Amino acid sequence: MNLLEKLESGKRLSYEDGVALWELDLFTLGKYANKKRKALYQNKAFFNINRHINPTNICKDICKFCAFSANRKNPNPYTMTHEEILKILDESITHNITEVHIVSAHNQDAGLDWYMGIFRKIKERFPALHVKALTAAEINFLATQYNMSYEQIIEMMIKSGVDSLPGGGAEIFDEKVREYICKGKVSSKQWMEIHDIWHKHGKKSNATMLFGHVEKREHRVDHMIRLRDQQDKSGGFNAFIPLVYQRGNNYLHVEDFLSSVEILKTYAISRLMLDNIPHIKAYWATSTINLALIAQEFGADDLDGTIEKESIQSAAGAKSSGGLQLQTFLDLIQTSGFAPVQRDSLYNEIKTY
Ligand code: SF4
Numbered sequence: 001m002n003l004l005e006k007l008e009s010g011k012r013l014s015y016e017d018g019v020a021l022w023e024l025d026l027f028t029l030g031k032y033a034n035k036k037r038k039a040l041y042q043n044k045a046f047f048n049i050n051r052h053i054n055p056t057n058i059c060k061d062i063c064k065f066c067a068f069s070a071n072r073k074n075p076n077p078y079t080m081t082h083e084e085i086l087k088i089l090d091e092s093i094t095h096n097i098t099e100v101h102i103v104s105a106h107n108q109d110a111g112l113d114w115y116m117g118i119f120r121k122i123k124e125r126f127p128a129l130h131v132k133a134l135t136a137a138e139i140n141f142l143a144t145q146y147n148m149s150y151e152q153i154i155e156m157m158i159k160s161g162v163d164s165l166p167g168g169g170a171e172i173f174d175e176k177v178r179e180y181i182c183k184g185k186v187s188s189k190q191w192m193e194i195h196d197i198w199h200k201h202g203k204k205s206n207a208t209m210l211f212g213h214v215e216k217r218e219h220r221v222d223h224m225i226r227l228r229d230q231q232d233k234s235g236g237f238n239a240f241i242p243l244v245y246q247r248g249n250n251y252l253h254v255e256d257f258l259s260s261v262e263i264l265k266t267y268a269i270s271r272l273m274l275d276n277i278p279h280i281k282a283y284w285a286t287s288t289i290n291l292a293l294i295a296q297e298f299g300a301d302d303l304d305g306t307i308e309k310e311s312i313q314s315a316a317g318a319k320s321s322g323g324l325q326l327q328t329f330l331d332l333i334q335t336s337g338f339a340p341v342q343r344d345s346l347y348n349e350i351k352t353y
Contacts (some may be wrong), residue, residue: 007032013273017220021269026261026298033268033299037280041301044352048281049326049344050099050305051081051092055080056120059105060141063182065171065213067249069105079110082121089126095326099305099345100126102133103168106141106321115142117162123161130163136194137169140186143346150194164345165198167206167241173226181213189287192230199236204346206311207237208275211266212245212258220266224273231276238347239279242266244286260291260298260308264298271299279347289324293336302343303333 003020006013013021032235056079059069070077089100100122104115115138119131134142134157143153172178173188186194195205209223224240231237244263247254271280282300284292285307292303307323324332330353333340340353 004028004166010036012275012276015221015225017275018224018269021216021220021221021272022265026265026268027094029265029268029272030298033271034297036271037296037299037301040278043338044301044341045296045333045336046302046327046341046343046347047333048099048305048343049097051089051095051097051308052101052103052323053080053085053088054104055085056100056104056107056110058107058109060108060181061106061137061185062252063171063185065181065210065245069236077154079107079114085118086121086125089122089129093126093129095306095308097129097306097308098350099130099132102131103166105156106138106145112142112146112156114160116156119160119162120155126325131161132164132166132345133155133157133162135166135168136191138185139194140169140190145252148331150190150197153254154194154197154201154206158203164203164238165195167208167237167239170208170211170223170227172198172215172219173223174215177215177219181210188226192226195230195236196234200233204236204238204279206239206241208241208243208245209270210243210245210265210350213252213254221269221273228276235276237277239275239281240270240274241281241283241304242270243283246286260294263287263291265297268298282314284324288331293332296336296338301304303329 003017007016029239057068057070058077058079059071102118115264119133122129122131139150139153143150169186170191171182175188178188198205207227211220244258247257267280280300281302281303281304282292282295283304287295304327306329330340341349342351343349
């Protein structure tokens with residue numbers, strides 16, 4: 001069976017097929033990715049109303065691509081108090097957010113109770129708010145820092161009110177590329193192990209892939225296959241989120257920004273390769289909102305959310321620092337020919353516009 005016949009039949013694609021997909025033209029890829037997306041979700045475009053909070057940027061790690069950490073190229077170190085975080089949410093809750101998304105740097109001075117206290121206090125004040133928090137990289141940092149097992153940290157998180165895990169820290173799983181771009185951070189194997197444990201608790205998580213830096217297309221396919229294998233085992237990934245590398249203000253010094261065609265191909269190939277991860281998210285904070293809207297026709301069914309405030313990608317040049325107003329977001333989705341569906345963090349549908 002050749003590649004096009006495999007695509008027609010919907011048969012699972014191998015690593016070699018994944019690499020060969022890049023040779024197809026964008027519109028052929030788009031045709032098959034869109035067919036899969038439409039079969040699952042018709043013209044629904046999922047989003048949620050959420051608030052991102054990045055409580056500290058003081059980090060012991062030295063990822064080359066990072067523009068957020070105060071130990072890299074960001075001259076403004078900060079660590080928020082719990083009261084400051086709650087104050088932000090007092091305001092955001094009036095915008096009907098259903099989720100708070102909390103990821104931070106690896107701050108050795110903050111203390112384990114500072115991390116867990118954030119979640120505890122949020123749940124005390126806002127019991128219905130979904131807390132999506134701590135990447136596998138942060139869990140690995142906390143386990144190492146406080147000489148605890150992943151299982152112990154995860155149990156503390158659940159007790160403190162964390163509902164689901166964001167997909168960050170995955171970067172690129174290939175060990176050589178990883179060593180070059182983020183040496184010392186959670187390894188690919190550890191990242192997978194942490195999500196495996198989380199899923200065994202009956203909980204959901206997401207998975208990201210940082211692309212467009214020094215990796216090759218083969219590394220992206222390898223990344224997807226590793227996630228697909230894990231999903232076959234533990235089944236807890238809700239969404240795959242390809243993150244476009246932002247080249248500003250960091251130590252990787254990548255000159256060329258990916259073309260829109262390459263970015264759209266990456267979304268389409270994600271949809272085709274990841275036959276067991278339900279949602280492909282075009283995270284507009286890294287792709288730009290315009291390209292995210294187009295990505296809806298290339299396999300993506302989710303546009304993340306209104307975000308409200310974003311510090312990590314915008315530190316590296318993304319135009320996402322202020323989020324998007326809900327009405328603007330809805331108008332953009334509708335004029336691009338899709339039906340906005342507000343979802344909760346676990347993809348239950350709340351409202352169709
Ligand atoms: S990407 Fe995260 S872990 Fe790496 S340096 Fe930046 S804040 Fe630290």
